[in-house]
Amino acid sequence: MIDMIKIELTEDLIAPCGMNCGICKFHNREKNTCPGCKELHKKIPRTRFKCTVRECKILKDKKWKYCSDKCNNYPCRRLKSIDKRYQTKYHMSMIENLKYIKEKGIDDFLEKEKKKWTCPQCGGIVTCHGGMCLSCGFEKFKN
Ligand SMILES: [Zn+2]
Numbered sequence: 001m002i003d004m005i006k007i008e009l010t011e012d013l014i015a016p017c018g019m020n021c022g023i024c025k026f027h028n029r030e031k032n033t034c035p036g037c038k039e040l041h042k043k044i045p046r047t048r049f050k051c052t053v054r055e056c057k058i059l060k061d062k063k064w065k066y067c068s069d070k071c072n073n074y075p076c077r078r079l080k081s082i083d084k085r086y087q088t089k090y091h092m093s094m095i096e097n098l099k100y101i102k103e104k105g106i107d108d109f110l111e112k113e114k115k116k117w118t119c120p121q122c123g124g125i126v127t128c129h130g131g132m133c134l135s136c137g138f139e140k141f142k143n
Contacts, residue, residue, distance in 0.1 A: 004104055005135065007118055007125045009110045012038050016067050017053045018094035018101070019086075024116045025129040052078040068098040090128040091141050 005028065013022040013036050027053075034044050037054050040063075043055030044054075053059070054076065059067060068074050073081045073082070075095050082096045117126045124135030131141040142143045 001037060005125060006123060007114055009114050011106050011110070012036070012096075014038065014101070014106070014109075015054070016040070016059055017082065018068070018097035020097065020113050020117075020128075023092075023113070023125065023128045028127060028134055029124055048073075048123070051074075051082070053082060061081075066098055066101065068102060070108065086128070090124045091131055092128050 007022060009020070009022045013020060013027070015021055015037035016038070019037065021034070021038070023085070024034065024036075027036055028036035035042050037044070037051070040054065040060050053067065054069075056076075058071065058073075060111075064070060067076075067079055079094065087093045097109065100112070117128070118124075119126050119133035119136060119138050119140070121138040122133060124133045124137040126133050126138070126140045132139050
């Protein structure tokens with residue numbers, strides 16, 4: 001458990017793949033905090049899994065804001081596979097996120113995300129990894 005921190009969502013925390021880094025446990029931990037994937041040149045903790053989307057050469061070269069911007073391969077096999085994993089295990093979908101951003105805009109998306117990932121019990125952050133509030137342990141997705 002960590003001290004109560006409220007969810008602070010900005011565009012800078014939305015990765016090119018559609019991941020909301022603000023709800024990632026690696027971004028919200030105290031030590032070796034991951035800055036998120038938005039800035040592709042920034043180093044991220046070694047302990048974090050190597051992401052093939054983040055390592056995508058086209059994405060790095062073209063400096064696209066989101067994979068869905070102009071990529072001819074969107075959604076590529078790599079993105080689809082990570083998306084499937086997140087849908088199955090982590091209560092979210094990158095591809096759905098990108099679709100939402102495209103249709104309704106980033107501000108609307110950030111508002112929606114804030115509502116989805118704020119703990120109803122204490123107002124802290126629920127992380128997608130584990131689906132639990134980092135402050136009080138509330139399990140949002142428990143049936
Ligand atoms: Zn809580």
